[in-house]
Amino acid sequence: MLSQAEENYLKAILKLSQKNGKSVSTNAIADELYTKASSVSDMMKKLSEKSLIHYVKYQGVYLTEKGKGLAVHIVRKHRLWEVFLVNHLNFKWDEVHDIAEQLEHIKSLELVNKLDAFLNFPSFDPHGDPIPNEAGEFPKTSAIPFSELPVKSRGKVVAVVMDEPSFLKYLDKLNISIGAQVEVIEVNEFDDSFDVKINDIQSHISLDVAKNILISLL
Amino acid sequence: MLSQAEENYLKAILKLSQKNGKSVSTNAIADELYTKASSVSDMMKKLSEKSLIHYVKYQGVYLTEKGKGLAVHIVRKHRLWEVFLVNHLNFKWDEVHDIAEQLEHIKSLELVNKLDAFLNFPSFDPHGDPIPNEAGEFPKTSAIPFSELPVKSRGKVVAVVMDEPSFLKYLDKLNISIGAQVEVIEVNEFDDSFDVKINDIQSHISLDVAKNILISLL
């Protein structure tokens, strides 16, 4: 049985290897978990000992099949709980991450699957992140950053990349939520900002914001 | 912020002081938590240091107001989650305790109160145990053990004393659930067993079982 610390390391390694390449560096993990490289080194030995990661000193790590399966399961729990909190307990999408960080460590396969059924087997969480099914398979998604939407093209918001509350609250202020229709009117080369339409209402967003919104083309 | 271990100790002390007298002994706590007396002694120092218990060496402990408030809050969470698991996720009443033991440690006041609202502010959990409200007040209850129900009197099951799955499953087999109508037909002095009616159907239970069922007189 894994400790919460071990689970958090596995999740961090999965996240980093999905974002970047296969092999994940010690420092990257330390940054992700707000800990120190030396602590990571210690933990890598333990996880390697348990056959959850492949670890060669100084060469970074990557998940074994077993480790990946466990990491995906934790992500599944995290996202299912987020759906519950938003859809049934009336939390806002910027309030659920920290609570889900705790709930994801609750150990009971029955609980996860009953929760999944209660929620009607959702494919995406409140931030548009894909939820793996019981077999660990992620729903197919094809989305591009808002910042790459061609001028005059229209799209639909399907996910956000960051889940920092401050960013999500800013999106609320801009009336940008999952499902919103968006269109690029003009790109301002001067500051790389965009004149856009959000649900047909004229607005303006920075490149930084646009990069963190994922859309599908309409 | 309390650790899970500290919370479990507080809960154990509350439980024991509710059942028996004020002051709780080191060994009683050790038994309750399946740990050793020496571990309890160590923890008593820490909890005392944090002003959560009154502790005089060799004299047992009892909760301070602060400690009691925290302990009651954990009980509140435990029982609310049990209601959720049974009423919304279709768990049986014998399956929820261990999961609630984990969920009770999730830290978020907002979560507890939103869950409470979602569940319609229940007063009792699936085992008939009273659920304290946000202010920490328990609903009033007056129940007696089934074993003390006079012959020919009728009562309604309101709670069970034990929550061991084996006991609860046995009650299922006997068709005894919260709300069931019960009546004592005859007491068998020979083995202290009871001839009873459960929802008007004749049955037979031992003293041991009868002592662990709480009823209110009709």
Added chain:
DNA sequence: AATAATTTTTAGTCACGTCTAAATTTATAT
């Protein structure tokens, strides 16, 4: 290729929560 900078690992320490064994205190029995 040699040196410098960066990354990673190791060595040593610490707090937490547990344990066993030994010492101490309190309770019980004679």
Added chain:
DNA sequence: ATATAAATTTAGACGTGACTAAAAATTATT
């Protein structure tokens, strides 16, 4: 009142997961 038994605490150890400082390996620069 004294001896014995039971309960409790202390002493010393261990595993986990973190840290700092120092050493070692890798990568980048000249």
